[in-house]
Amino acid sequence: MSETVSGENRFERLEEAKNIALGWRIVGQMSPQTLEEAIQMLRDSSNFAAKVCDLLSEELAANTRR
Numbered sequence: 525m526s527e528t529v530s531g532e533n534r535f536e537r538l539e540e541a542k543n544i545a546l547g548w549r550i551v552g553q554m555s556p557q558t559l560e561e562a563i564q565m566l567r568d569s570s571n572f573a574a575k576v577c578d579l580l581s582e583e584l585a586a587n588t589r590r
Contacts, residue, residue, distance in 0.1 A: 534586060541579040548572045 548569065556562035 534583060537579045537583050541576045541583075544572050544576050544579075
């Protein structure tokens with residue numbers, strides 16, 4: 525049972541990382557109209573990158589334990 529739960533968590537982590545990366549890619553194609561929009565886009569990009577990094581780090585750590 526724990527193997528199934530572990531597999532589900534792994535799938536969820538990778539799926540979330542993929543979805544964030546795809547959304548980030550789409551948003552990155554839009555040009556900001558103002559300085560404030562540019563600043564917000566940079567902040568959002570930083571947050572997205574940190575989340576993807578966390579998810580992939582968790583996945584790497586889980587693979588190391590296996």
